Amino acid sequence: MSQIELWTEKEEVQLQYHEQVIQKGLETFYEVGQSLMFIRENRLYRKEFRTFEEYCQEKWGRSRMWAQHMIKSSEVYGVLKDVNHGLQNPETERQVRPLTKLETPEHQAEAWSNAVANSETGKPTAKEVDAEVKKLQEKIKQLEADKATLDRRISGQS
Numbered sequence: 001m002s003q004i005e006l007w008t009e010k011e012e013v014q015l016q017y018h019e020q021v022i023q024k025g026l027e028t029f030y031e032v033g034q035s036l037m038f039i040r041e042n043r044l045y046r047k048e049f050r051t052f053e054e055y056c057q058e059k060w061g062r063s064r065m066w067a068q069h070m071i072k073s074s075e076v077y078g079v080l081k082d083v084n085h086g087l088q089n090p091e092t093e094r095q096v097r098p099l100t101k102l103e104t105p106e107h108q109a110e111a112w113s114n115a116v117a118n119s120e121t122g123k124p125t126a127k128e129v130d131a132e133v134k135k136l137q138e139k140i141k142q143l144e145a146d147k148a149t150l151d152r153r154i155s156g157q158s
Contacts, residue, residue: 005046007047011042011044011047012047014038014042014044015039015044015047018035018036018038018039018044019035019039019059021034021035022035022036022060029070029073029074029077029092029093029096030073030074030077030078030081031074032070032074033070033071033072033073033074033075033077033093034074034078036056036067036070036071036074037071037074037075039052039055040052040067040071045059052064052067069093069097069100070093072097072100073093073096073097073099073100075100076096076099076100076108077089077090077096079105079108079109080096080099080108080109080112083105083109087112087113087116088116088122088123090112090129091123092126094126095124095125095126095129096129097126098111098126098129098130098132098133099111099112099129099133101133101137102133102136102137107136107140110136111129111132111133111135111136112129112132114132114135114136115128115129115131115132118132
């Protein structure tokens with residue numbers, strides 16, 4: 001039941017382009033993440049590799065988890081750069097990675113904004129961003145607990 005898939009010239013050009021972006025990747029994690037996502041979603045790795053995991057390992061000497069971090073961080077960075085907050089944008093994937101633990105773009109932007117505001121230099125380290133993420137997670141957790149308590153009280157009074 002194996003179906004032969006043709007490899008087109010367009011796919012070859014796309015693969016070469018995105019691999020060049022990744023090669024230069026230490027310069028810009030955002031573009032690397034976007035290219036990795038494009039290659040994964042369009043299965044451009046299939047010319048030489050059966051899986052995206054094999055592609056990452058064999059082509060780049062990196063794990064699939066590394067690729068996932070790069071992809072997720074580039075998505076969060078895309079959100080942050082589109083938010084008109086007038087703040088310094090993250091410069092490294094390590095600064096963005098803690099923000100990926102937050103579920104909404106609003107929470108990601110809030111944690112980044114707090115990290116920038118609380119950083120002495122205005123350029124927070126990954127550790128400073130992580131601290132702000134943890135503070136926000138605790139705040140969210142407390143709000144959810146308060147809401148649950150309130151919901152129980154309301155339903156008990158009905």
